Amino acid sequence: MSDPISRLDQFRADTPGAPMKSAAEVRRRGDQIRRRRRTLVAAGAVAVAAVVAGPIIFLSAGFGERAIEPQPAPAPSQTPSTVAPSPSGSAPASDLTRANLPTEDDLVAEDPYPQWVLEQTYDGEGRGDHNECLPALADAGALATFRRDFIAEAGQEYADSAGTLKAVVAEFGSADEAEKARAELSDAASSCSAVDGAEVAGSLPVEGGVVTRGDIDVVTYLPEDTDTNARREVATAVVAVEDRLVVITRRRGVQDYVSPTSLQTSAVNAAYRLVGSSPPPASTSSSASSSSSSSSSATAPAAVLSDAHLVVAGSLPGLPMEGESSAVWQQVAPQPTPxxxxxxxxxxxxxxxxxxxxxxxxxxxxxxxxxxxxxxLEFAEQKGADAAFDTVHGWLDACPASMADAKLFTARPVEAIEIGTTPEIDRAAQTLAEYAADCGGEGCDATWYDHQTVAQLGTRLVLVTHAEAGGPCPPTRACPPEEASDYTEWDNRVDQTVEATVDRAFQDLP
Known part of the structure; x- marks a missing residue:
């Protein structure tokens, strides 16, 4: 399920980055950079435990020395190596290589898109801009850069709409210089002032493993070719690991309500490659967990939720159609909607x-x-679920989503509801929103009538949408509806969807 496009400042998580080192420590690191004999020591056990804990990675920072033996580099291309000239005769030469670029296995292709595959590797920043929002890394003072481009696996479903993903790694003369460049690039990514009409879609921090500091910023803008009926999305992750940076750019066309790209897992994995190490495994098998139980490595807790907690199509009510008994619900791949x-x-x-x-x-x-x-949604503590319920209740009450344009109006205020399920829920709320349907650019009176529900039991929340098309009248027995009984069948369909969904989601709770 994709989250909605977010263009509000509160979407930036408030998680702090790793603390900056003292000036003495930075100078000591600078001396070590010049010697270039480093090994990666820490981050292993703690990072593995955090990586397997969930799809969004927030790991404890732990960075030792760089690995002496990097991963094997891909076969060289015919593109000549590009290394920026040293600003002075005493400046160190870079030992950055192609082995410090992320690989296909490091990159997460979120559903429903196919796996990313390698398209081209360059010495230097390659041909053409890898990110229209950013200046060249050489202009930011990079000593050396390498670039790798990825595309979605050809011939697979949704490959044409996946867009492209490009990674550039760079090395600087010191950790301070890298951090300065990272901050400048992150600011450029968040504003994208180089593109007319760019709008902020979301921002998240990148933390964990060997990461010193990082941010993901997403912007969208209208392309020159307006016939595409889609906006251009540019998602940029800029991550610093001491004196090195990795910049990952995802570009694609999106509709108005598509959720912003999340690059966090890919960015953390790329940070490991940046220092010559392999990312920790994304999951741990039960046999591996048991075999490592005697070691100092921590294992992730077993997952609580699974597909068994999700309603199935056969439990959803059919919609009676004229001349037919009903239309049948079909489960679909994750859609670009909230x-x-x-x-x-x-x-x-x-x-x-x-x-x-x-x-x-x-x-x-x-x-x-x-x-x-x-x-x-399952929360670690009750207070987290309580706070989330209150947040969602506020969304339903105010409908602050950016897609709420002048054509949208809420038909009724959010109100508490009862749901007849076992076990009995703690609380639930529901609202009905009405908004214009997409008529392919032509005027029409088609309207979506959208019941939105949030229910809570203990540490678990369920969010449910049940939307039916109508216009000019709602999906009632009579048009226009005149009696309360005209709404009965519609109300019953909504109730059946909500009850079936909540019952399935809470089935294992006491």
């Missing part, structure tokens, strides 16, 4: 320990007439 239309931030901002999602669509005659989105 779980709740009125979401005001990425769901990751709620800081759940785990989440699982599923989406369904219902069509009739090639036209979409129904949408059901479901996300189940």
């Amino acid at each position: 779980t709740l239309y009125c979401q005001g931030a990425w769901l990751s901002s709620l800081k759940a320990a785990e989440s699982v999602s599923r989406e369904f669509r219902l069509e009739n005659g090639g036209s979409q007439i129904g949408k059901v989105n479901v996300t189940v």
Whole structure:
């Protein structure tokens, strides 16, 4: 399930970066940089435990010395090596190599997109801009740079819409110079002043493993070719590891409501390559966990949520159609839409320990007439779930999402509801929002009638969307509806969706 596009300042997480070193420590590191005999020592055990804990990586910072033996480099290309001239005769030569670039296995291709595969590797920053928002790294003082471009695996579903991913690594004369460049590049990525009409879509920190400091900034803008009916998205991760930087850029075309790209896992993995090490495994098998139980390495806790907590299509109510018994719901691949239309931030901002999602669509005659989105969130503590419920309740009440334009209005205020499930829930709230449907650029009165629900039991939350198409009347028995009974069938369908979803999500709770 993809989170919604987020263009508000509160979407930036407040997690602090690793503390900056003292001036004496920076000078000592500078001397070590010139000697270039380093080994990577720390971060292993703690990083493995944090990496397997969830899809969003927040690891404890722990950085020792660089590895002496880097990973084997890919076969060289015909592109000549490009190393910036030393500013003085005493400046050190760089020992950055292609082995410090991320590989295909380091990069996460989120659903529903296929795996990233290597397209080209360059010595230097390559041909053409890798990121329209950023200046050249050579202009920022880099001693050496290398670049690697990736594309989605050809022939796979959604490959054409996946866009491109490009990684550039650079080395500077000192950790201070690298941090200065990182801050300048992050500022450039967040504003993207080089592109007219760029709008901020979201921002997140990058922490963990060997990372000194990093940020992910996402902007969108309208391309010159407006016939594409999509915005251009540029997601930029700029990560510093002492005197080195890695810049990862994801570019793609997105519709208005597509959730911003998250590059956190890929960025942390790339940081390990930057210092000549392999990233820790993304998961640990049960056999591996048991065999390592006697060692000092910590293992991640077992997952609480699974697909078993998600409603299935057969439990959703059919929509009666004229001349037919009903239209049938179909589970679909994750869609570029938020779980709740009125979401005001990425769901990751709620800081759940785990989440699982599923989406369904219902069509009739090639036209979409129904949408059901479901996300189940598990929190480490009750207070985290309580705070998340209050946040979502606020979203439903105010509908602050950026897609809430002049055509949207909320048909009723958010209100507490009862859901007849076992076990009995702690609390639940629901609202009905109405918004114009996409008519392919032509005027029409098609409207989505969207019930959005949040329910809580202990440390678990469930978010549910049940939307049906209508216009000019809601999906009621009569048009226009005149009696309360005209709403009965519609209300029952919404109730059935919510009850089936909540019952499934809370089935294992006492």
